[in-house]
Amino acid sequence: MLLRFRVSLPDRPGVLGQVARAFGVLGADILQVTVLEREAGRAVDDFTVSWSGVLGVDELRERVSVVPGARVEGAWPTREVPGANPEFDLLGHVAADPERAYQTLVDALPDLVSAEWAAAADPATGRVAYASWAAPAEPLPADPPSRPAAFSENARHMITVPLPEAALHLVVARAQGAAFHRVELDRVVRLVEIVSLLARSAVGRTPAQA
Template sequence: MLLRVRVTLPDRPGTLGQVARTLGVAGADIVQVVVLERLGGRAVDDFTVVWPGAARVDRLCAGLGAIPGVRVNGMWRAIGAPSGGGQDAELLAQIAANPADGVATLVDAMPNLLAAGWAAAAVVPADWAVRTGTGGGSVRGSGAPAVAYASWRAPAPLVLPEVTPLRARAMDGPAGVHYAVAPFGRAGLVLMLTRADADGLSAAGFHVTEVDRIAQLVRAAATILGDRLDLVSAPPPDPTTAIAGPVATSVVGPAATSVVGPAAISAAAPTATSVVGPVAPTAAGPVTRSAAGSGVTSGAAVAPLRIPGVPTPAIMARHR
């Protein structure tokens, strides 16, 4: 399997060689080394190695920890081949060639470029910050972002933490989850990448160098896509589960029932019953059964029953 190993080591001649030699003795085949930071006599390096799946990584950690001044910051699975120097430019060229799928192209490519687990484009609610309290008040998030597009390794259902679409940054979540967030600069759209502890490995958070790289790619993609970003939104709810009204149902058939309201029923059929109201039928006069069918008609003025060949009976009137 492909592993990413992040170590902090003294920035002096010979130390990098010791780390490389230790990785080789432990059985790791180094395929890439990336220097993330050199500051104050210390360096932070990422090693991408091919590691035998059956071998135990604790032996690798023990060997690296035995080197004076070396500390293992994280070790996690890497997806795909190591990223090269020209992959960022190639990704932006793909986005420019097919801007209609630009956001999806960016989201799908980022996990491989940054050795992340998955990525997502999220839409932050318009009311992402509200003022509370009196005086100056405080700013707090008002809701989790909605997922507009997620890469193929994203879990389902996907729950994202609250973010503010202001600046690129790294943040840590619960259960060993690490996030990197970069805003597109319009429509409340942000790109999120994650790494998480898994398979007994402890992933490292996103380094400031990685966050800067993510931000540069997102800004370049936003420049290419322009107004198309305003059309990116969260998918609408499933229409098969949408219900209009308290208990709305519509069925077309011999015993059709249309319900609009608390419990109103209207059925057009040979045995149809017209009921207006929560449960009780509405009667404006005596209820008369019509021979033209078995339906019930309510009303005061009802035409007398006429049968061919049978004289109409006299209308009886009762006087008080």
């Protein structure tokens, strides 16, 4: 299985190697390391690892936590395959069929940011326009922010982004793992901006132009 580990560690030479060895001792194969932030003498990294599952995830957490100064902020399953460039696949599908732009975005986002579900709903009525598998019947948080935001509420970690051109509000959520980092929020916002531009290209098309 693929797992995502978010680790906060001292930003000094040798510590990353110690964390890598800690994973290797228990047979976890590191497929990708993503640096989320480096400030105040610490770094926050996301490790994507291939794990046999013979031992529990807690065993891996404990092993990594033995590294001096390292702190595991979250561990959860992911379907984001390193090196697959899923953003390009998403944008390619949207460009091919811009009339389904937002449905395609909602379907793809959970895998793109290691979330569990995504949905787009009317913020005034709560009516769901588009939803991925596993999305709840009422996906929006109470009084969703008017600007893109990442926060936690009712044991869920969420990203919410307004879709003004569609009069909808997008939410991406996970209950497992760490809260969404600002890097993940920025990634979703940029994808929304590009998808919205592609969706706009479908408005007003005549059959001859399609």
